[in-house]
Amino acid sequence: MHPEDRAITSHLSIPSSFAPAEEDKTVLRIWGRQTLQGQVKISGAKNSALVVMAGTLLCADDCLLRNVPSLVDVARMGEILTALGVKLKRQGNTLAVNASHIGESKAPYELVSQLRASFFVIGPLLARLGAARVPLPGGCAIGARPVDLHVRGLQAMGADVQIEHGTVHAYVKGGKRRLQGARIYLDCPSVGATETLMMAATLAEGETILENAAQEPEVVDLANFCRAMGAKIQGAGTNKIVITGVSKLHAADYSIIPDRIEAGTFLLAGAITQSEISLAPVIPDHLAAVIAKLRGMGADVVTDAPNQVRLIPAQKLVATDLKTLPFPGFPTDMQAPFMTLLTLSEGNSVITETVFENRMQHVAELNRMGADITVKGNLAIVRGVPRLSGAPVVATDLRASAALVLAGLAADGVTTIQQLQHLDRGYENLEAKLQGLGAKLKRVEAEPETADLPVQSLV
Ligand code: EPZ
Numbered sequence: 001m002h003p004e005d006r007a008i009t010s011h012l013s014i015p016s017s018f019a020p021a022e023e024d025k026t027v028l029r030i031w032g033r034q035t036l037q038g039q040v041k042i043s044g045a046k047n048s049a050l051v052v053m054a055g056t057l058l059c060a061d062d063c064l065l066r067n068v069p070s071l072v073d074v075a076r077m078g079e080i081l082t083a084l085g086v087k088l089k090r091q092g093n094t095l096a097v098n099a100s101h102i103g104e105s106k107a108p109y110e111l112v113s114q115l116r117a118s119f120f121v122i123g124p125l126l127a128r129l130g131a132a133r134v135p136l137p138g139g140c141a142i143g144a145r146p147v148d149l150h151v152r153g154l155q156a157m158g159a160d161v162q163i164e165h166g167t168v169h170a171y172v173k174g175g176k177r178r179l180q181g182a183r184i185y186l187d188c189p190s191v192g193a194t195e196t197l198m199m200a201a202t203l204a205e206g207e208t209i210l211e212n213a214a215q216e217p218e219v220v221d222l223a224n225f226c227r228a229m230g231a232k233i234q235g236a237g238t239n240k241i242v243i244t245g246v247s248k249l250h251a252a253d254y255s256i257i258p259d260r261i262e263a264g265t266f267l268l269a270g271a272i273t274q275s276e277i278s279l280a281p282v283i284p285d286h287l288a289a290v291i292a293k294l295r296g297m298g299a300d301v302v303t304d305a306p307n308q309v310r311l312i313p314a315q316k317l318v319a320t321d322l323k324t325l326p327f328p329g330f331p332t333d334m335q336a337p338f339m340t341l342l343t344l345s346e347g348n349s350v351i352t353e354t355v356f357e358n359r360m361q362h363v364a365e366l367n368r369m370g371a372d373i374t375v376k377g378n379l380a381i382v383r384g385v386p387r388l389s390g391a392p393v394v395a396t397d398l399r400a401s402a403a404l405v406l407a408g409l410a411a412d413g414v415t416t417i418q419q420l421q422h423l424d425r426g427y428e429n430l431e432a433k434l435q436g437l438g439a440k441l442k443r444v445e446a447e448p449e450t451a452d453l454p455v456q457s458l459v
Pocket of ligand 1 (some may be wrong): 047117143144146147148149188192193216218355356357398399
């Protein structure tokens, strides 16, 4: 990294209420069974913003990213880019990025260990600099999260990749500066591997074909961002993506798509509190599987404008089975929140989690609130109950946190959620948005659990 680059400090503000590293000592207190009303604004997609930010490393000009959500994970990605020499300036939800002087090709371990998505920088660093040293991202609460598909794809493109002492050392072989196009078949449609290899291929020599590629909207968003920088990419959104390498990419001004998982979570907030609420902006096609499941349970989702939807609650929620799959299947990130809705539906539901091996940790906490769920491997059998009851609960991961918030909104009495650092990673201003819809919840300092507090105590 150039000396003057070291002086670069990230202008990306980490929201003061987010203590990125240490455990969050505050708790979220929710007074349940409040009907919601009105309209909620959906923020930019976390899983698009993170990879698009990594994608700015491909370009030596100024890039402007709009609709970037203010989240702990986004702030962490900003820190990682800054450590690599990128200049960042945030103004509201707009991020000005300049990666003209990326010198250091090593992402710092202490930052990578806090954000798995930081591994996304390996493809752009290799493509831009011909070398990259990125700490191996560890597993997380929901699974081992290997990166073998990323590594094997980069090797197919001519990179020598060694993993030593927990760091991935990669460089373009044979003294070449550029990766070589290749035909790559992904053993599974990995979102991250598709994104890493697509970014690497934009500056490679020749054509790269990714087969069995992930089709998630965030992959398409990244492809559209790269195309805005002048990349030649065809087929994003299908299982076959063809990238023709170019020698250089140019400046781009790009707006991130709305977050489909946040939108899905708010649809569930309406369904579980029997409330008619509106959401915008939303891309309905990104929520097709979730909307189909809600309709199958007796709720409905109507489109009032090209990017606005409204949840019509069901008088009686009917149980349904659920199986998570790569897009366009039912999204794994909606499994935990949707399970909460199923705990209150009439009948029994079988939920099958096929994407991650350990994504049922929310079950124990939901059962403490009166749910009746049995887990067998990657299956959860949910027997509907008439009521949930508020309780102190502990969040274990990002989407489990959302599941517990929904449970608190529906439960009798008060729910207190601890370990809020998970929630703050992926939902922008969640409390304020829910309060704006009439929910009664408040972030307070942790204290010994007392008996249920009456609603009027909410000051
Ligand atoms: C992305 O993770 C998302 N994260 C996840 O969202 C999301 O759940 C996931 O895609 C699936 O949609 C970001 O975009 C930052 P994968 P990613 O590679 O890329 C296996 C959230 O809550 N696999 O599609 O890590 C892997 O073990 C987060 O917002 C390999 O075996 O997901 C998993 O079983 C959670 N080898 C499956 O593929 C590899 O090299 C899907 O993983 C890569 C993945």
